[in-house]
């Protein structure tokens with residue numbers, strides 16, 4: 001059952017009042033619904049909904065981001081449908097049809113989900129019209145996105161998009177009028193056609209580069225004179241249309257809507273995905289030969305002695321071929337599944353799963369799983385429970401991490417490998433701390449020979465990636481230092497850093513104790529979760545080591561409270577901690593379409609209440625608009641809103657003398673040694689990077 005508050009501080013009811021599903025419902029309805037919600041937290045990569053599984057009600061995404069995909073029943077190919085963000089709901093189709101879910105939803109980041117049981121959904125649908133209306137609106141919007149249903153303005157305007165008309169009527173387009181030119185604007189209906197009606201040949205298909213066909217899900221259908229008809233899954237996608245217009249500038253082109261199924265079949269019929277593989281190999285991604293793969297020294301040392309080798313050379317070579325084939329295709333995931341006919345290997349490339357053309361005999365299944373487990377240091381004798389691990393490898397000039405997870409199935413273990421680039425994910429500190437003051441404070445703390453730097457935030461706030469960026473900067477600035485990183489699991493590979501993974505039986509505190517004997521200058525502890533680790537980390541910081549660690553805490557004050565609750569004494573905290581930074585992620589406004597407008601009075605009131613604006617001020621503030629570059633969302637990427645505290649001798653004295661956290665931090669603020677979320681949010685708004693609503697959320701936490 002969902003409580004009235006969660007760790008983030010915002011009441012569930014407050015959140016629901018902003019969600020797509022319930023925002024038009026009365027507070028009394030929301031208050032009644034709240035106690036009946038089932039709350040669950042899921043890690044990145046978890047499946048929230050599996051296509052074909054029975055409906056279990058409607059869920060609202062409380063935190064995180066997820067992607068819904070259609071999975072082809074026979075080929076298993078998956079096509080991304082839409083991205084679900086905080087406040088979006090899913091499971092509505094299954095709940096309404098009382099049938100199995102038609103799509104699969106996977107968490108892109110750690111997610112928190114609030115679920116309503118089917119009985120609750122039905123009761124609300126029967127009694128609360130606003131609720132039913134919200135479901136209907138969402139379905140209609142999604143249908144438009146799929147290009148199957150056409151929205152027609154009740155009084156079709158001569159120009160402008162029907163989607164933006166004030167009171168659109170919803171209807172399924174059944175007639176098939178002549179196709180329209182996309183340059184005429186979106187007001188006219190777009191016909192829905194089937195590719196087979198046109199039987200396009202290779203010459204017509206070849207009018208558009210394969211890359212664009214796959215990227216925009218657009219298929220040239222018919223060329224008559226100078227007029228080319230293009231079938232698109234999303235016929236109103238402005239950015240796609242703009243690019244097609246640019247590429248097809250020698251012809252007049254017209255668009256028609258086609259279904260996703262139809263598109264997928266066309267791609268298969270013309271073997272366009274195979275062409276794509278060859279193309280990308282030529283273009284940008286170097287072909288990687290199986291012989292060039294070098295696994296981490298530490299990993300290969302784990303391999304048992306020759307005499308007790310568990311897998312033959314044939315299997316070792318097969319695994320290398322699979323990995324090399326995946327990397328050559330720029331795959332993000334490798335799926336290896338035992339089947340009756342053989343080992344099925346699939347690669348996810350640009351979001352879509354493709355079968356590997358090569359087949360491996362069924363007898364290889366156990367050997368392949370065992371080989372991968374040896375490389376990742378997993379227990380090869382355990383085939384009954386899921387296991388997770390990582391394999392570090394070098395392929396040519398690329399340093400990579402393969403994150404492995406195994407899942408026992410009826411035919412043996414299914415193995416999924418996720419591919420991570422080693423250093424490519426590291427962002428420079430300038431990108432995380434965009435204002436000079438914060439950047440300077442962080443750099444100063446990193447220059448010190450000792451002291452503890454604590455990076456805090458909620459789950460999914462990007463705190464570990466900030467920790468790595470800090471370590472990387474320190475390592476670059478002072479390459480002579482001995483850096484040791486202890487984490488669980490190892491998330492990125494850092495050149496020049498000794499990385500130790502914590503596992504069952506070897507916890508943070510034990511590794512930390514051993515690490516102290518290795519004479520490190522810098523010690524990074526992935527996350528401090530227990531009292532012993534916290535105390536040892538702070539003690540190390542007091543004895544000549546620079547210590548970096550991350551913690552789960554919402555602001556600077558909570559970091560101090562958390563350390564005290566982990567049994568660190570006041571004196572230890574005061575002496576050891578040198579810098580605390582807490583971050584919250586917000587959406588970054590799209591720089592190409594952001595606009596400055598005076599905020600509406602109600603919004604201004606909220607901003608004034610949070611001291612992000614002054615009452616009566618006529619100042620214009622940035623707001624999202626939407627353009628082709630940002631897929632009409634108004635946002636591009638994300639940005640960290642930070643709060644930091646630089647610990648001074650005065651603060652140490654006050655803290656050690658028993659002053660309250662509030663007093664210590666207030667004095668730090670006056671001395672400009674503390675920058676709050678509010679300061680940073682105001683700065684980012686002034687830079688037009690943060691919109692007003694995102695600023696309010698970041699400040700409220």
Ligand SMILES: [Zn+2]
Pocket residue numbers: 590591592593594625626627628629630631632634635
């Ligand atoms: Zn934009």
